[in-house]
Amino acid sequence: MASLPSTQKGVVINKTGGTDVLEYKTDLPVPAPAAGQVLVKNDYLGINYIDTYFRTGLYKPAQFPYVLGREAEGTIVKAGGGELYGLKEGDRVVWLGEAAYAEYTAVPADKVYKIPDGIPPKVAAAALLQGLTALSLVREAYHVEKGDWVLVHAAAGGTGLLLVQLLKAIGANTIGTASTPEKVELARRAGATHVINYSVEDVKAKVLELTGGAGVAAVLDGVGKATFDLSLESVARKGTLVSFGNASGAVPPFAIARLSARNTRLLRPTLFNYIATRAEFEAYAADLFGFAARGELDFRIHDTYPLSEIARAHADLEGRRTAGKLLLDPTK
Known part of the structure; x- marks a missing residue:
């Protein structure tokens, strides 16, 4: 393996705020992997809404300067020793962790997965976090059965499109919401049974119409925040509301007695509590890439931005100007 550079490109924040706090650097140190870690030379980095939560301060960074990013694909260039789960230098891998917005990341090996042969470049980075999220939502947060009516907000987003495809495969009746005719069509092509353009349609009324008032x-x-009340009002008696993200802001405090109107179950899950162990992570990742290898999930990539244009990428994501990953x- 060729010698490693001492510095690298990356993006840091030194305070929380808008896209102006994102600082593109060309002289960040290349980390050394500790025991139980591998150093990955990243080829493609995934952008997720959780990155904006840490940037804005909705979630608190552990320290400053702080490198954003939770997933990437690339090649292991150095191993730190200890338990590495069979991973070795030269392996093409995808990983979940921290500090992805950089050329190199030292990652705990228990959240690194060797990319199966036949998976093209970019797909693993596009698939991992949102794909595992979607799988855990339909299998554990709410175990979807054939024939269930399920409402998916932001159905043309990265996670939304994967949810719609998985729900179709299960045989659910999926109602998606989207903001433009183009996004409505995208969600419909992905397999949504019905798609509501919330910019011009009354979502609650349409949901009740489609479900016979149930x-x-x-x-x-x-x-x-923007959809929580609507979601609560759209759930059937003994139904389940899974609130798994904060794209419009955090859900404010509410009276728990509101759940008794229809015996509603409310869950606020996080992916990492479904994949806390190595066995859980491997099982979910193997399942996800099995779908990918069989062509049963389309991981739609909206665009690949240069790292130096991270502010534009965040602005596009938050401005709802994107569809897909x-x-x-x-x-770059």
Whole structure:
């Protein structure tokens, strides 16, 4: 293996705030992997809403300067020793962790997965976090059964499109929401049974019309503050509201007695509590890439941005100007 550079390109924040706090650097130190870690030279980085939560301060960074980013694909260039789960230098891998917005990341080996042969470049980075999220939502947060009515907000987003495809495969009746005719069509092509353009349609009225006044068995809501009340009002008696994201802001405190109106179950899950162990992570990742290898999930990539244009990428994501997954190229 060729000698490693001492510095690298990356993006840091030294305070929380808008896109102006994102600082593109060309002289960040290349980390050394500790025991139980591998050093990955990243090829493509995934952008996720959780990155904006840490940037804005909705979630608190552990320290400053702080490198954003939770996933990437690349090649192991150095191993730190200890338990590495069979991973070795030269392996093409995808990983979940921290500090992805950089050319190199030292990652705990228990959240690194060797990319199966036949998976093209970019797909693993586009698939991992949102794909595992979608799988855990339909299998554990609410175990979807054939025939269930399920409402998916932001159905043309990265996670939304994967949820719609998985729900179709299960045989659920999926109602998606989207903001433009183009996004409505995208969600419909992905397999949504019905798609509501919330910019011009009354979502609650349409949901009740489609379900004969009963409401849906489950709502999968990654939007948060802007949709929480609507989601709660759309759930059927004994239904489940899964609030898994804060794209519009955090859900404010509410009276728990509101859940008794229809015996509603409310869950606020996080992916990492479903994949806490190595066995859980491996099982979910193997399942996800099995779908990919069989062509049963389309991991739609909206665009690949140069890392130096990270502010534009965040602005596009938060401005709802995207459909599908956003990636970063750390070499540019």
